[in-house]
Amino acid sequence: MKLCDMTIHELAMLLKAGEATSMEITKSVLDRIDEVEELIGAYVTVTRDEALEQANAADERIAIARKRGDFSGISPLTGIPLALKDNVCTKGTRTTCSSRMLADFVPPYDATVVGRLRDLGAVIVGKTNMDEFAMGSSTENSAFHVTRNPWDLERVPGGSSGGSAAAVAAGEAIGALGTDTGGSIRQPASFCGLVGMKPTYGRVSRYGVVAFSSSLDQVGPMTKDVRDCAIMLAAISGRDMRDATSSPEPVPDYSSLLEGSVEGLTVGVPAEFLHSGLDSGIRELMDGAIRMLQEAGLEVAEVSLPHFEHAIAVYYLISSAEASSNLARIDGVRYGYRAPDASGVQELIRRSRSEAFGPEVKRRIMLGTHALSSKHYEEHYVKALKARTLLIEDMNQAFNKCDCMICPTCPTVAFKIGEKPDDPVAVYLMDIYTTIVNLTGVPAVSVPCGALGGLPVGAQLIGKAFDEGTLLRIAYSLEKACAISDRRAPVAAADGRRGK
């Protein structure tokens, strides 16, 4: 197996033991990018030179630690090549949100999460492709190019964090950050055979992450396994004075919580989730996952989320309303695309936005503008807020009976590129299991639990707010029980064979 196909925690051991250098790991990742990126299209920008510099710095840092015999300043992420979704601001490196609008936008500052990763000595390999402004479930809405699923190049990697998912699955990064507003980390993780977590709202700072829907967005890890997820989550979590919605809840060492017993914990099975015309193959894999958790010592209880069917509508109203306002700052005045030869400022703003936003973004801006208009505010936006409150009550009720819930991450496996181009509502329904999690603020993680026709399927575990520790422990036991022998996507495995 090549270095680029290993996990963060495996590589961290090698680095600490002096059996590999960050330079070697980074080069391995860059080599893989050279080899497969043309097929996959995971990245918008590869920051090769910076990555090599950072690898060098990390190696020096590790060498000093070794000389002093003191590794306290070394994190499991020191020297590890990571990818960032291209809506996370990076000082000096363009941050495009896969939009023509920001194709040349170079932020003057780092997002808080980026600063934290840099401080730990992580290596940033590049910025990954996504659905424009994170609006979509397939990464087909990128203004630049499609991204292909490393498990089947005919298929989408999911979205909107499809570039991050594909990069990690193909060994083009060891781990990645995605963002999740309605499932944008979990669904591509499910499609690409990864672990992907949306943390509790407020767990991770949103400062410097280009806002889609401010009350729903969270940054989270996309990794090859649960332990890596725990490592990355701990690195990016915690209070940020620049984000008023970030929580002061202390951040535990999630990795150390993985091994604990799950005996006596209860997993809830939401009745509504498994009865909504679910694909039989996925249904079987879910039943299998529930059995495995039971064998690991968890109790199983049926729970109910009675207003669940409204989650999609509520989600599209709230997220589009907030997006319509969040994207207003991109007006062609201070940065971003500017329409040439506009005769006045109103025309400048109108034309810049008309010419450079893609169709899905425009659709959501229109939907959100309508929902917030004074005439329709009560019937749409206010009603959606009320329904959101009901969903939160549902969630609280359900968690009175269980410690976590299980359901599919997505009703399907990865679909073919171009398969769902013209029916937005059909695409929106893909988010049926994921949006309720963002609307209620709780954390959820997608864990691979099997495959259908050679395509990965993820189980979604939903946890209690700010109890990512327990959630990850249960995810870890499910991962162990599933015992998938080779998690590598065919693209990566093929290279692995060639390499040996």
Place this chain on the structure above:
Amino acid sequence: MMQDYEVVVGIEVHVELATESKVFCGCRTAFGAEPNTQTCPVCLGMPGALPVLNRRALEYAIRTALALNCSIADRTKFDRKNYFYPDLPKGYQISQYDLPIGSNGYIYVDVEGEAKRIRIKRVHLEEETAKLMHAGDDIISATHSLLDFNRAGIPLVEIVSEADMRSADEARAYLSKLRSILLAMGVSDCKMEEGSMRCEANISVMPRGSKEFGTLVELKNIASFRAVHRAIQYEAARQIEVVSSGGAVARETRHWDDARGETAFMRGKEEAHDYRYFPDPDLGPIVIEKPWVDRIGDEMPELPDAKGERYMREWDLPKYDASQIADSRDLSEFFEKTCAIVGDGREVAKWILGEVLASLNATGIELSESKLTPELLAELIELVQTGKISGKIAKSVFEEVFNEGKRPGDIVRNRGLLQISDVGELVSIVEKVIDANPGPVADYHAGKTRALGFLVGQVMKETRGRANPQETNRILKEELDRRA
């Protein structure tokens, strides 16, 4: 015709709060810095940047609301007001929609000697926009525009009155009272010329005695107290003209053109924005703790009205004089410092409202810019009190003190202006005057007491005004009576 109608005015005031840093980021707020040097990703509206509330701005807004007798919300929130304009970096302004920090307040305004209560509908906190400058003579001929984001994000308080004013005079009195309160609170420097205080007026007219208000017109671009008065007068007259000639006033926004002295159509009701207000999810609900509000109230500087009452009580000042001094932070500070030295408030007030104000008006400067200090004024008053100079001499010396900051004692000594109170010296002068004016002396003895005034005047002339007037009077009378 004018007297058949009543003018109804409501006023919206925007005041920049004098906090060190901006309302949602840490940037400085100093006025006059190089353009775009006091900016950061937050106030530039960069993608991904988030606002964090400056607690001091909230405190100032609460203090303002308390000073205007508002009730303070225990829970409040910020809302986004969405519209596109190049001076608005985020495409929305963070403002407050339905839960303002303060509501249902009032202040008293002096209207023809009567205290009239003007109600305050609401006080809320929001952010300032950037400064937009057009390169050219006006917006039409400008080839391009420049933006300075130093101003973007300075905390702004909006104070909305009820439509309680009935004339341009009342509107001006309201603004001036509001300004004096805000200055006393130390929350803003309220400089209309620098734009840290701005106002918009809502004007309508109705037949006198009517209970139903007419159609309201919004007036923008009012940049001075004088302009407020002129704009309201002009607009009221325009509306009365329209209504009395059988027309109807249109619901619209009009622009005050100060140079032309008239209002002009800006936009109609149908062009009004739909601001699509909704709660800002980046800030969340704000809980205003009662003990905090109480502390802000306890630590609040004295309000002008209370101060005026105190002056009436402590120094027995007439109400008008007391409030004239109390309404001005500069004057009241000066007054109190001077009183602390000479201990005669009535005398100090007389000087401040007389010579001091007159000199300020004549020179057009602020008291703080003049060379006059409380110590100098106190010294001058003391010279009079101790009989060293007369009130008249004191007045003649004042200008030099005011303009040059010289000590009154020095001026008086150098110019030989010390008052003559020495009885011996006065007696010999009086005798000289009596000898030289037999006619008036005879008149006096014949019962024409008015002649006494003439003789006093002669003594003053002889002494170039330095004779102690009381002593002169006494001695003159004695001497005349002796010779009778």
